[in-house]
Amino acid sequence: MAGQKAAPLLKDELDIVIPTIRNLDFLEMWRPFFESYHLIIVQDGDPSKTIKVPEGFDYELYNRNDINRILGPKASCISFKDSACRCFGYMVSKKKYIYTIDDDCFVAKNPSGEDINALEQHIKNLLSPSTPHFFNTLYDPYRDGADFVRGYPFSLREGVPTAVSHGLWLNIPDYDAPTQLVKPRERNTRYVDAVLTIPKGTIFPMCGMNLAFNRDLIGPAMYFGLMGDGQPIGRYDDMWAGWCTKVICDHLNLGVKTGLPYIWHSKASNPFVNLKKEYKGIYWQEEIIPFFQSVTLPKECTTVQQCYIELAKLVKAKLSSVDPYFTKLADAMVTWIEAWDELNPSGDKLPNGAAK
Amino acid sequence: MAASRSSTPLLKDELDIVIPTIRNLDFLEMWRPFFQPYHLIIVQDGDPSKTIKVPDGFDYELYNRNDINKILGPKANCISFKDSACRCFGYMVSKKKYIFTIDDDCFVAKDPSGKEINALEQHIKNLLSPSTPFFFNTLYDPYCEGTDFVRGYPFSLREGVPTAVSHGLWLNIPDYDAPTQLVKPLERNTRYVDAVMTVPKGTLFPMCGMNLAFNRELIGPAMYFGLMGDGQPIGRYDDMWAGWCTKVICDHLGLGVKTGLPYIWHSKASNPFVNLKKEYKGIYWQEELIPFFQSVTLPKDCTTVQKCYVELSKQVKAKLGKVDDYFNKLADAMVTWIDAWDELNPSGSSGKLANGAAK
Numbered sequence: 001m002a003g004q005k006a007a008p009l010l011k012d013e014l015d016i017v018i019p020t021i022r023n024l025d026f027l028e029m030w031r032p033f034f035e036s037y038h039l040i041i042v043q044d045g046d047p048s049k050t051i052k053v054p055e056g057f058d059y060e061l062y063n064r065n066d067i068n069r070i071l072g073p074k075a076s077c078i079s080f081k082d083s084a085c086r087c088f089g090y091m092v093s094k095k096k097y098i099y100t101i102d103d104d105c106f107v108a109k110n111p112s113g114e115d116i117n118a119l120e121q122h123i124k125n126l127l128s129p130s131t132p133h134f135f136n137t138l139y140d141p142y143r144d145g146a147d148f149v150r151g152y153p154f155s156l157r158e159g160v161p162t163a164v165s166h167g168l169w170l171n172i173p174d175y176d177a178p179t180q181l182v183k184p185r186e187r188n189t190r191y192v193d194a195v196l197t198i199p200k201g202t203i204f205p206m207c208g209m210n211l212a213f214n215r216d217l218i219g220p221a222m223y224f225g226l227m228g229d230g231q232p233i234g235r236y237d238d239m240w241a242g243w244c245t246k247v248i249c250d251h252l253n254l255g256v257k258t259g260l261p262y263i264w265h266s267k268a269s270n271p272f273v274n275l276k277k278e279y280k281g282i283y284w285q286e287e288i289i290p291f292f293q294s295v296t297l298p299k300e301c302t303t304v305q306q307c308y309i310e311l312a313k314l315v316k317a318k319l320s321s322v323d324p325y326f327t328k329l330a331d332a333m334v335t336w337i338e339a340w341d342e343l344n345p346s347g348d349k350l351p352n353g354a355a356k
Numbered sequence: 357m358a359a360s361r362s363s364t365p366l367l368k369d370e371l372d373i374v375i376p377t378i379r380n381l382d383f384l385e386m387w388r389p390f391f392q393p394y395h396l397i398i399v400q401d402g403d404p405s406k407t408i409k410v411p412d413g414f415d416y417e418l419y420n421r422n423d424i425n426k427i428l429g430p431k432a433n434c435i436s437f438k439d440s441a442c443r444c445f446g447y448m449v450s451k452k453k454y455i456f457t458i459d460d461d462c463f464v465a466k467d468p469s470g471k472e473i474n475a476l477e478q479h480i481k482n483l484l485s486p487s488t489p490f491f492f493n494t495l496y497d498p499y500c501e502g503t504d505f506v507r508g509y510p511f512s513l514r515e516g517v518p519t520a521v522s523h524g525l526w527l528n529i530p531d532y533d534a535p536t537q538l539v540k541p542l543e544r545n546t547r548y549v550d551a552v553m554t555v556p557k558g559t560l561f562p563m564c565g566m567n568l569a570f571n572r573e574l575i576g577p578a579m580y581f582g583l584m585g586d587g588q589p590i591g592r593y594d595d596m597w598a599g600w601c602t603k604v605i606c607d608h609l610g611l612g613v614k615t616g617l618p619y620i621w622h623s624k625a626s627n628p629f630v631n632l633k634k635e636y637k638g639i640y641w642q643e644e645l646i647p648f649f650q651s652v653t654l655p656k657d658c659t660t661v662q663k664c665y666v667e668l669s670k671q672v673k674a675k676l677g678k679v680d681d682y683f684n685k686l687a688d689a690m691v692t693w694i695d696a697w698d699e700l701n702p703s704g705s706s707g708k709l710a711n712g713a714a715k
Contacts, residue, residue, distance in 0.1 A: 111468065134646065135561035137523065137615050138530060138545065145547060147540065150533040151562025151596040153646045154639060166494065173495060176507040183504065188495065190502060192551040199559035204492035205508025239508040258494050282511060289491065289510045 010123055011036040014097040017089035021045040022103065027054050029106050033117045037099075040089040042067075045081060062088060074342075077335040082228025084237030086208065090215065090222050091340050097126060098219070099212040104267035108170045111191050121261035122165045122212035125195055129159025130255020132200040140195040140257070163218040163254035164245060167210035168192075169265035174207045176235075177275035178282075180268065195259040200250045203292055206242020210263045213245075217254055219344075220304045221245040223336040226329050233284070233325065234277030240329075243292045248307040251297045280323070287322045291315075305337050312337075364477050365484070368393040371454040373476075374446035378402040383460050384411050390464070390474045394456075397446040399424075402438060419445060431699075434692040439585025441594030443565065447572060447579050448697050454483060455576070456569040461624035465527045468548050478618035479522045479569035482552055486516025487612020489557040497552040497614070520575040520611040521602060524567035525549075526622040531564045533592075534635050537628035552616040557607045560649055563599020567620045570602075574611055576701075577661040578602040580693040583686050590641070590682065591634030597686075600649045605664040608654045637680070644679045648672075662694050669694075 016034060018024065019042045027034060031054070039059035043051050047063035067088055068075045078088045083102065090098055099119055108116045128142040133156050141148040141157070148157050173188040198204050213222060221244050224237035249256050295314060301307040316330035373391060375381065376399045384391060388411070396416035400408050404420035424445055425432045435445045440459065447455055456476055465473045485499040491513050498505045498514070505514050530545040555561050570579060578601050581594035606613050652671060658664045669690035676683035 135555050135559050135615075137525065137561060137564070139549060143547075145543065145545070147530070147532060147536055147543065149562050150531050150536075150564070150592065150635075151599070151642070152533075153642050154535075155643055156646075168494060173504070174507050175504060176509075178511075179504055179507075186502065186504065188503065190495075190500075190550055192496060192549055193547055194549040194551060198492050199556050201558045202492050202556040204494060205506050207494070207507070235507065242508070258492075278507075285508070285510050286512055289513075293490075 009036060010097060013095055014038075014099060014119075014123070015040050015089070015093040015095040016119075017042065017086055017093070017098055017100040018103060019044055019083040019086035019089070019100075020051060020103045021049075023051060024053050024103060026103050026106060027057060031056070032115075033107070033119050037119075038095070040093055042086050042089045044083065044085045060092075062092070070343075071339050074335050074339040077223070077226070077332040077339065079224065079227040079231070079237065080229040082231075082234055082237060083208070084224035084227040087222055087224040087241070087336075090219055091336075091343055093215060096214065096216050097123070097212065098215050098222075100208060101211075101263065102209045102265075105169070105209055105263040105265055108262045108264040110262075111193075116261050116263070118167060118210060118261035118263050119212075121195075122167060125165035125257045125260075126162050126212060126214055128162065130162045130197040130257055131156065131159045132197050132250070132255050133160075135199055136196075139259070140197070143195065160253050160255045161214070161217060162257055163214050163249050164206075164256040165212040166204075166206055166242075166256065166258040167212070167261045167263060168259065169207075169209060170262045172265040172268045174209065174265070176282075177271045177278050180271035180274060184268075184271070191262060192259065195257050198246070198256045198258055203243055203246050203289065204256075204258065206238050206245065208238030208241070209265065210261070211238070218245055218249065218304055220337055220340045221248045221308055223308075223333060226325070226332050231325070232323070233280050235274060236278070236281045236285075239281075243288070244308065244311055247292055247295050247297070247311065248304060251301065251307055252304070280325075284322055287319065291318055305341065308337055309334060364481050366393055367454060367480055370452055371456060371476075371480070372397050372446070372450040372452040374399065374443055374450070374455055374457040375460060376401055376440040376443035376446070376457075377408060377460045378406075379408075379460065381408060381410050381460060383463060384414060386463050388413070390476050394476075395452070397450055399443050399446045401440065401442045417449075419449070427700075428696050431692050431696040434580070434583070434689040434696065436581065436584040436588070436594065437586040439588075439591055439594060440565070441581035441584040444579055444581040444598070444693075447576055448693075448700055450572060453571065453573050454480070454569065455572050455579075457565060458568075458620065459566045459622075462526070462566055462620040462622055465619045465621040467619075468550075473618050473620070475524060475567060475618035475620050476569075478552075479524060482522035482614045482617075483519050483569060483571055485519065487519045487554040487614055488513065488516050489554050489607070489612050492556060493553075496616070497554070500552065517610050517612045518571070518574060519614055520571050520606050521563070521613040522569040523555075523561075523563055523613065523615040524569070524618045524620060525616065526564075526566060527619045529622040529625045531566065531622070533639075534628045534632035535639075537625065537631060541625075541628070548619060549616065552614050555603065555613045555615055560600055560603055560646065561613075561615065563595050563602065565595030565598070566622065567618070568595070575602055575606060575661055577694060577697050578605045578665055580665075580690060583682070583689050588682070589680070590637050592631060593635070593638045593642075596638075600645065601665065601668055604649055604652050604668065605654070605661060608658065608664055609661070637682075641679060644676065648675055662698065665694055666691060
């Protein structure tokens, strides 16, 4: 690359979705990077509480009453008292791209002390192709100063469209409860200067704290499941969305990147509370992972919605024996798609490359 | 994870350093602090009458073409001539558990804090800790200090699998193919990526032989670097070939392949016009080779590396023979290699170990 091009702002094409129950003070630190963008705030918990949004931000805010009003009976698919409710924001957005961030995530600094514009990096990631079919040992070949290495087949150098950009976290790492209990003081201080594509056929744990995606390409797969109030599980919302999303991306020949950008994760959640939430997940995960690893979607599933409905059927057929929760979840997955299609009428139903 | 930083074992009696060369070994001076405890196996390519000067103080054995012919007899035809692919002869004659191989234009690199990188020590760390090929950890190698498995990583997969290969990287001159070298002659790799990661199961990668370590007992027989150089229609695909075979076999046997740290400093850019001549056929053949390797399945009863490799050679002959007759020769050479390996490494010794559950 001859010169360093500035990444397009995409300010009219990207919404920032933030779930919150407390306040949005953290936005002050992000102001230089976020102020150009439209925010969708999903207020969880008590709808009578007023969430204070710092001045100067352009936003729409939805509380539980709004969600119930807009979705009617379908609102049952949106979690309550869990940040999983954020996916309502994805559904009501009218933009092509989504960036979602937690309200305890701040601007991190790179090793040279510069503030990291996480959103800009996510945009770079989403606007350049992914390479899921063959691993490049110099990581993202589309970055400045890097390329494909010797031995990388030339026919694969065009890459595939990128659907998801999964960012990471300095300071408090995203550990599960047992690890938090065993290593309460561990902090992630390692800045790994890489973006890479997660290869086809490989599943990963997708964290929703610092995540961006192309809503046109993959939006309907980003359902964050049934968590929180009245549900037997928590802290598996983003995991569930990530496993579904990856399987569908693999099927539709879309790419998922992970790595840069970093944000600074400031709050460690309470590990005792987390253990209660995750407890069933620790066991269920052992069944869920082989399930996702062995999922095959039929060739006729050429849209995300078709893939997702098929996945819901498979979840019902194969995971209900693990727990009746999965029957409810499968139904909620279908409800989600119906609600998505209602709020995003056809024209939004884009086929996404060759189904495999 | 231990509370304190435990030091990495030297493994000085368990590891050989294999270096192919045609020129001299001056580069070893820079590596002396890190390499001197180890035994070197030098494979001298090219004119056997030339004397290769080895810096004082290193313990080594040196093999030239005459030695290779003497030791292997007719089987010597599987070892490339006038190509660094000949290095795999060094793997075969080694009696150690681990191999580190490095090119003679690779020097000690510095990390971002300016400290010299002990590449060998990092490779040993990589080989002595498990790999995680079944599920991607977003914080990369979970066994590194200061990191772990992330939320959502299944607990039953946290034991990992034995690591067979540690693939290191290069600062300065990157390992580009000829077309890329021609298009971007000025590009240098200046990005230090502080990570080791497992290449996931089912995913192929381009394995570069410049800075590579492996567990010879777990995977040695798969590290055949093919027929390259003199009398062959192709070059600069030796390590690639070994890497694709190795990865497919590792996936089958439940072994891991890591890539990332350590970095070395690659000082010499090879001539891109010469490289294009060598790679030319490979550019086209690669397009057939990759789908071949991506679709290889090995039978359950292939429970050793040798069995996997011989089976692979049959499939190479059956499916790639029609791409070019070269692949028939290569398939035969693969079998010759295994015969030679087993002859030099009789059963009970390093090569023939059953390696975990075949998949």
